[in-house]
Amino acid sequence: MTRIELQRGGFLLFHDPFLTRSEADASFPALLAEVPFQQQTIRLFGKSILQPRLSAWHGDAGASYTYSGLSLTPNPWTPALSALRARVEAAAGCTFNSVLVNHYRDGDDSMGKHADDEPELGENPVIASLSLGARRRFVLEPKHKGGEKVTLELGEGNLLVMAGTTQHHYRHGVPKQAGRGARMNLTFRRILGSGG
Ligand SMILES: O=C(O)CCC(=O)C(=O)O
Numbered sequence: 001m002t003r004i005e006l007q008r009g010g011f012l013l014f015h016d017p018f019l020t021r022s023e024a025d026a027s028f029p030a031l032l033a034e035v036p037f038q039q040q041t042i043r044l045f046g047k048s049i050l051q052p053r054l055s056a057w058h059g060d061a062g063a064s065y066t067y068s069g070l071s072l073t074p075n076p077w078t079p080a081l082s083a084l085r086a087r088v089e090a091a092a093g094c095t096f097n098s099v100l101v102n103h104y105r106d107g108d109d110s111m112g113k114h115a116d117d118e119p120e121l122g123e124n125p126v127i128a129s130l131s132l133g134a135r136r137r138f139v140l141e142p143k144h145k146g147g148e149k150v151t152l153e154l155g156e157g158n159l160l161v162m163a164g165t166t167q168h169h170y171r172h173g174v175p176k177q178a179g180r181g182a183r184m185n186l187t188f189r190r191i192l193g194s195g196g
């Protein structure tokens with residue numbers, strides 16, 4: 001495990017490897033079969049646009065969440081998601097009541113730069129990000145001038161934990177990367193005030 005202190009504040013814990021090869025290889029098809037992935041529409045500057053990836057939200061009953069203007073009601077935990085949650089909680093040393101699962105079908109799918117700073121996550125959220133399948137470039141950069149840019153290759157069962165004040169000072173995203181294969185990313189989160 002590598003700990004990366006961020007210059008503007010916050011820190012990352014990077015576990016690479018994290019899942020064993022066989023755990024990672026078994027999880028990808030299990031999630032594809034269990035998770036009801038959809039291409040979501042979001043409203044951005046008054047226009048409806050399709051997100052350039054598939055996603056699904058799972059969590060404890062009552063853990064509802066607003067993401068990019070979408071109000072999401074969680075799907076229930078599936079066997080594969082519950083097993084991965086237990087694995088991630090043991091490593092992160094905290095508990096999570098929900099997970100956003102993203103499926104990047106190929107290198108044309110992407111996630112724009114953002115911070116996971118929604119109020120329902122609380123002041124300094126711990127976000128545990130598990131990546132399966134093809135590695136993709138994950139870019140973390142300061143919101144304002146000053147501080148470093150960090151690029152990691154997330155995939156193949158590795159785990160990145162973002163903690164402390166990271167979401168206050170940094171944005172992150174997954175740019176398009178031509179030629180890459182399918183990847184999944186699971187961000188385990190704790191939604192506050194949901195009774196979970
Ligand atoms: O796919 C990734 O590595 C990033 C996902 C992410 O930032 C999110 O779900 O908020």
Ligand SMILES: [Fe+2]
Pocket residue numbers: 114115116172187
């Ligand atoms: Fe994020």
